[in-house]
Amino acid sequence: MRSHNFDSIQHGRRRLVMALPLMACGLVVAPVQAKAGVHQVSQVLMGTRVDLTLQDDDASVLPAAAHAAFAEMTRLADMMSRYRSTSVLNAINLMAGLRPVPVPAELMQVLQMARQAAQASGGQFDTTVGSLRDWNFDPEHPVIPSAQQIAAQLSLVDQEHGLVIDEGAGTAYLTKRGMRLDLGGIAKLPILQAGLRQLQRHGLANAMINGGGDVLVMGRLNGRPWRVGLRDPRHPEKVLGMVSLTQGFIAASGDYERFVMQQGKRLHHILDPRTGYPTQGPHGVTLISEQLEAINGLGTALMVAGADAGRARIARTPGVDALIVDADNSLWLSPGMASRLGRA
Incomplete structure (x- = not known):
């Protein structure tokens, strides 16, 4: 169940194009027009681009807050x-x-x-x-x-x-010689959360961190909830819809971001711990929750478990909204996710 391997993505293809929406693994964040009190900055961390969008009445505090957030996230990523x-x-x-x-x-x-x-x-x-x-x-x-x-x-x-x-x-x-840990599927959200906490320590109330498929938000942008588009795993160039958030986490896992082709078959980076091969279940899973612990690692687990088991797991997991695109390209939305997309 390898996911989001640190430092392994080619950085050159993730250049910042401010005229276009910011696109990540499963997520699209609408561009922000340059306005007073808004500060945007990006940096490559954990093998992906991490974007900060900050807003405060006192714009002078934003660069220092962003620097502190990146410093903390870099420290933890290096660890x-x-x-x-x-x-x-x-x-x-x-x-x-x-x-x-x-x-x-x-x-x-x-x-x-x-x-x-x-x-x-x-x-x-x-x-x-x-x-x-x-x-x-x-x-x-x-x-x-x-x-x-x-x-x-x-x-x-x-x-x-x-x-x-x-x-x-x-x-x-x-316990065994040759055994190795890969925290790519579990460490990124806590690292991004640590960056958000640094922003809070600097007095910020309005911020978004977008890190390659994982988005964290607090507060608002220009007085309105943050809007994030959910990418369609069946057609990664398209967006299924927008969700609006003032607090919480969005995490996306999919088989379309990093893969290689072998004899016409796509082999992707999320590995099944039972077989050692890429998972054969859903094309993509997107989760939303206000609690990090509720969704951290869950998307990868559902990619391994399969769509049927995923729907059952979501049904007994309070506080989590989910979108699952199965191997047959069928789309399933939890009631909460359907409501979110309907309101956006």
């Missing part, structure tokens, strides 16, 4: 990237089967979220898919592992028994 040799996460991977590694409180929180997501999904969310290390979905240098490689590495995918978290000691430990 949790498996591609950065000096990251704490990489230390856990390197010490797999050898010894526990001390982890900062922020990483411990993400690991606990990963454990909760795995338990809630019955193992369909599993951060140890990082052990399937031979996949590479870079379109310029794609790598598709052999069946033998996948079979050998699949024995290392077992978060339930293979990841030991000791909250008291503040350590994390992978």
Whole structure:
């Protein structure tokens, strides 16, 4: 269930074009006209472009607030990237089967979220898919592992028994040599939330953070709710509709953003921890909630579980609105999502 791998997306194709809507994995954010008190800035983080749109009566405070938000998000992304040799996460991977590694409180929180997501999904969310290390979905240098490689590495995918978290000691430990964590499907929302908290500490009440498929908002823009378009996974160049938010999180997962082609078949970046291969279920899942914990990791789990299981999971998950496009291109909206799209 690999998703949103840090630092692995080609940055050159994500240039900022302010004359066009800001498009991300599953989401489209309407452009903002230059007005007094509005500040927009972008930076590449976690292998994707992160856009901040801020508004305040005192525009002079906005650049410093944006700088603080990016500094905090960069610090956490560096901590949790498996591609950065000096990251704490990489230390856990390197010490797999050898010894526990001390982890900062922020990483411990993400690991606990990963454990909760795995338990809630019955193992369909599993951060140890990082052990399937031979996949590479870079379109310029794609790598598709052999069946033998996948079979050998699949024995290392077992978060339930293979990841030991000791909250008291503040350590994390992978029990088997060669086991690897990939936090791409669980770390980005908390990192973006940390940026939003920095903005709040600087006194801002109106902000949006758009990070490659995940959007966080608070307050309003020009006195009106923030408007975000939901991309159609069947036709990624099109928008299904707009939603309006003054607070909350939008998270999108899909098979259309990063993939390679093999013998006419599209192989995408979300891996099934049960098989070691890309998921065969929905084309895309979009979730909305006011609670980060309610949706963090859920989209990836539903991509693995399939549309039928996804609808059942959403029905028993209060406070979450969902859009699911199944493998047969059928579209399903939860009642809350249908209402949101109808009002937008």
